[in-house]
Amino acid sequence: MLYLKKYFTEGLIQFTILLSLIGVRLDLDTYLNNQLPPLHEIILGPSSAYTQTQFHNLRNTLDGYGIHPKSVDLDHFFATRRLLNQVRSLDHLRVPSTELSAWLVHRDPETVVSATSQSGPSIALDNGGSLEDVNNSDASAMRGAGSASETTYSLSGEDSLGAVAPEDSQEQGERESSDDLSKELTSLGAQTSLSMQECLRLLEATFPFGEEPEFQATGPTSQLRDSTEETPTTSQGIALQATLSQSDTPLDLEQQWQDIMSIMELQDMEVNTAENVTMNDDPNNNNASTTESATIGSFELPQSTLINQDVSLHQASLPSCSQDFPTLFNPELDSTVGQQPTLVRLSSSNSSNINSTFGATNLTGLFLPPPLNSTTNLTTTPVLPDPFSSLLEESMLDEISLLDLAMEEGFSQDQASQLKDELDSDSGLSLDSSHSPASPSNSETSCSSAASSSSTSATFSEEGAVGYSTDSEAAAAEAEEGAVGGYQPEYSKLCRMSYQDPSQFHGIPQLENVNHNHTYNLPLPSSYSERSQLSASCSKKGRDKQMQQTKLQPPQDCMDRQSSRDERRARAMDIPFSNDKIINLPVEEFNELLAKHHLNEDQLALIRDIRRRGKNKMAAQNCRKRKLDTIMKLEQGVQDLQREKAHLLKEKMEYCKCIRQTKQKVQSLSQELFAQLRDEEGRPYSASEYFLQYGPDGVLLMPRNMSTEQSNKPEKKQKDKKK
DNA sequence: CCAGTGTGTCATAAG
DNA sequence: GCCTTATGACACACT
Numbered sequence: 001m002l003y004l005k006k007y008f009t010e011g012l013i014q015f016t017i018l019l020s021l022i023g024v025r026l027d028l029d030t031y032l033n034n035q036l037p038p039l040h041e042i043i044l045g046p047s048s049a050y051t052q053t054q055f056h057n058l059r060n061t062l063d064g065y066g067i068h069p070k071s072v073d074l075d076h077f078f079a080t081r082r083l084l085n086q087v088r089s090l091d092h093l094r095v096p097s098t099e100l101s102a103w104l105v106h107r108d109p110e111t112v113v114s115a116t117s118q119s120g121p122s123i124a125l126d127n128g129g130s131l132e133d134v135n136n137s138d139a140s141a142m143r144g145a146g147s148a149s150e151t152t153y154s155l156s157g158e159d160s161l162g163a164v165a166p167e168d169s170q171e172q173g174e175r176e177s178s179d180d181l182s183k184e185l186t187s188l189g190a191q192t193s194l195s196m197q198e199c200l201r202l203l204e205a206t207f208p209f210g211e212e213p214e215f216q217a218t219g220p221t222s223q224l225r226d227s228t229e230e231t232p233t234t235s236q237g238i239a240l241q242a243t244l245s246q247s248d249t250p251l252d253l254e255q256q257w258q259d260i261m262s263i264m265e266l267q268d269m270e271v272n273t274a275e276n277v278t279m280n281d282d283p284n285n286n287n288a289s290t291t292e293s294a295t296i297g298s299f300e301l302p303q304s305t306l307i308n309q310d311v312s313l314h315q316a317s318l319p320s321c322s323q324d325f326p327t328l329f330n331p332e333l334d335s336t337v338g339q340q341p342t343l344v345r346l347s348s349s350n351s352s353n354i355n356s357t358f359g360a361t362n363l364t365g366l367f368l369p370p371p372l373n374s375t376t377n378l379t380t381t382p383v384l385p386d387p388f389s390s391l392l393e394e395s396m397l398d399e400i401s402l403l404d405l406a407m408e409e410g411f412s413q414d415q416a417s418q419l420k421d422e423l424d425s426d427s428g429l430s431l432d433s434s435h436s437p438a439s440p441s442n443s444e445t446s447c448s449s450a451a452s453s454s455s456t457s458a459t460f461s462e463e464g465a466v467g468y469s470t471d472s473e474a475a476a477a478e479a480e481e482g483a484v485g486g487y488q489p490e491y492s493k494l495c496r497m498s499y500q501d502p503s504q505f506h507g508i509p510q511l512e513n514v515n516h517n518h519t520y521n522l523p524l525p526s527s528y529s530e531r532s533q534l535s536a537s538c539s540k541k542g543r544d545k546q547m548q549q550t551k552l553q554p555p556q557d558c559m560d561r562q563s564s565r566d567e568r569r570a571r572a573m574d575i576p577f578s579n580d581k582i583i584n585l586p587v588e589e590f591n592e593l594l595a596k597h598h599l600n601e602d603q604l605a606l607i608r609d610i611r612r613r614g615k616n617k618m619a620a621q622n623c624r625k626r627k628l629d630t631i632m633k634l635e636q637g638v639q640d641l642q643r644e645k646a647h648l649l650k651e652k653m654e655y656c657k658c659i660r661q662t663k664q665k666v667q668s669l670s671q672e673l674f675a676q677l678r679d680e681e682g683r684p685y686s687a688s689e690y691f692l693q694y695g696p697d698g699v700l701l702m703p704r705n706m707s708t709e710q711s712n713k714p715e716k717k718q719k720d721k722k723k
Numbered sequence: 724c725c726a727g728t729g730t731g732t733c734a735t736a737a738g
Numbered sequence: 739g740c741c742t743t744a745t746g747a748c749a750c751a752c753t
Contacts, residue, residue, distance in 0.1 A: 564731085587741065617731060619743055624730085626744090 566610040573603050575610075582607050583614030677701060 567579055575582070576597050585593060590611065594604065674692055677685045685701065693700040 613732065615742070616733080616744095620731070620745080622743085623745055 566606075566613060569606055570610060573606050575599075575603060575607060579610050579614060582610045583618075673699070 564579070570579055570582075577593060581593065582590070594607065599607070670692065674687060675684060677690075679685060689704055690701050691704055693702045
């Protein structure tokens with residue numbers, strides 16, 4: 001991390017100097033003399049710009065601590081972890097855990113206001129206000145940058161994005177982060193009223209030439225650096241240096257831009273896992289730096305800038321992009337970074353495209369290059385075909401798909417319903433199953449109501465009272481003792497009574513006072529479902545109907561049929577107590593009960609079987625209820641994870657938007673930088689003839705007619721201002 | 724008649 | 739070793 005942070009630090013220092021120099025070149029005396037913001041904010045910002053994920057919280061709750069190996073929760077745990085992993089794998093999102101706080105540390109609304117109100121190349125990323133303000137500020141910034149461009153850089157499409165969840169605190173935090181960044185950049189640009197010489201001295205003091213350890217790049221980078229070191233006074237370089245002292249600074253600034261861009265892309269890298277690295281399989285993508293440079297090169301100038309009316313930096317940088325662009329980062333970083341330009345590729349040359357893409361529900365257009373509908377592209381594309389087009393487009397697909405997914409799951413207005421649909425389709429489970437009328441969960445609430453009836457004697461109590469306390473059992477047993485011989489007349493009523501109706505439980509003092517055993521939410525009484533089934537069967541077979549028609553009490557055979565087999569057996573064996581007692585009495589009391597009565601072996605065996613089966617029946621009901629509960633919990637977990645996934649995708653979109661805005665500012669500054677370059681005769685360089693190349697030794701003004709191979713050679717026009 | 728569901732029961736393992 | 743609980747498997751009734 002120190003290694004990475006060093007890159008951040010160095011790059012950001014360069015960024016600071018870069019912006020300062022731009023302020024000098026543009027003579028932005030009107031800039032606010034804001035105090036230089038602490039660099040650690042910039043350093044921490046990109047690396048901490050992502051909202052802290054809540055996965056760790058999920059882990060805390062799901063890591064299985066305290067789950068008994070036999071517990072059904074263990075299944076829940078594993079299933080939930082699996083689902084969580086699946087959800088994680090659905091996206092490449094890897095959200096570092098500390099980013100957001102750093103972004104939220106400093107916010108200076110005044111600075112933001114000033115940044116947006118100031119003209120000039122202030123990198124006003126403020127979107128804390130209305131998005132229209134953002135657009136206005138963007139446009140004003142562009143125009144104020146000395147560019148007469150009519151390109152508005154309209155981001156009106158962000159309205160839709162911003163409107164996704166305007167009340168979202170997270171988004172607010174991100175906006176604040178943008179405010180901070182805006183402030184930082186504005187301050188950086190504003191605090192520089194230094195002269196060019198001062199800036200150069202500052203640069204030299206900060207980065208003694210050839211002493212930048214972060215530039216220990218391999219391959220073309222080192223070659224280029226070495227070559228430039230060895231030939232600082234090549235003919236071209238001398239000529240330009242002698243005449244263009246001011247242009248040197250911007251050239252170097254562009255190299256700083258490159259650093260910044262790399263940092264930003266590294267920020268993207270944090271969002272995306274290395275899985276996307278495999279997308280850099282394009283043959284043109286020799287190394288990550290090529291793609292990285294392609295990002296820079298993808299900046300398209302506004303149609304009417306001060307210097308470049310026809311040529312865009314996009315094409316200008318192409319010759320060096322494919323192979324020769326040195327990288328400031330190590331290959332492994334670059335390999336990941338290289339994919340990022342697709343995510344944040346700017347397309348400012350056509351505001352309508354941006355508008356359309358943002359306004360549309362399809363976000364893919366956001367990162368797709370605009371069609372060749374701008375004159376800049378039309379005039380130069382044939383000359384300088386973009387070698388990264390295919391690469392970018394290919395690598396874009398992944399992000400596009402992700403973004404589409406984000407739109408579907410994170411931004412859709414029907415998100416809730418959609419998530420529900422997905423849940424239903426994915427889980428393959430139905431919550432309805434748990435609401436079955438016959439499910440124990442429902443019956444549990446009325447398990448005792450079966451033993452009571454509004455039309456039934458209050459003293460009646462049939463077996464199936466589960467979990468009754470010993471106190472209530474006494475009364476219940478008393479009633480049951482009599483019920484064994486006398487409950488038959490009431491039985492049909494009991495059978496017809498809906499055991500799901502808890503209201504029937506009220507008003508029965510004996511049953512209201514019973515203490516229920518709520519283990520597993522109080523299973524259905526043992527004979528309850530049987531009774532219900534038997535009642536249904538009896539009714540279904542027309543017996544109830546017959547009884548109602550005949551106004552007769554239920555016949556004995558129906559009653560017997562309603563009774564469970566064990567009940568019938570108990571009656572057949574003349575068992576002197578109820579099955580309820582047999583089943584639910586504690587073992588001591590049960591043994592006492594058996595001791596009180598002189599029972600033969602058959603009776604004792606039957607009683608023990610009744611007890612065993614009765615307990616097992618309740619256990620089975622509990623077990624099934626737990627299964628249902630587990631399924632419900634899993635479904636809820638899936639819903640939660642889907643919500644979290646949508647939230648994370650939305651977060652990702654927000655950060656992409658922020659990065660895109662920042663890159664847009666970078667683009668404008670690059671344009672300004674190029675516009676400020678003057679040759680020995682004081683004329684601006686034509687973008688059709690020159691382009692800016694970023695290298696470890698600074699920004700180089702390269703002639704376009706130079707081949708890619710030549711760009712690596714030390715003979716290239718060295719516009720690097722001496723550090 | 725068949726499939727799905729709910730329930731009871733048995734066997735078994737584990738506490 | 740007994741009792742209780744949990745659970746898979748099976749059968750049966752019912753829709």
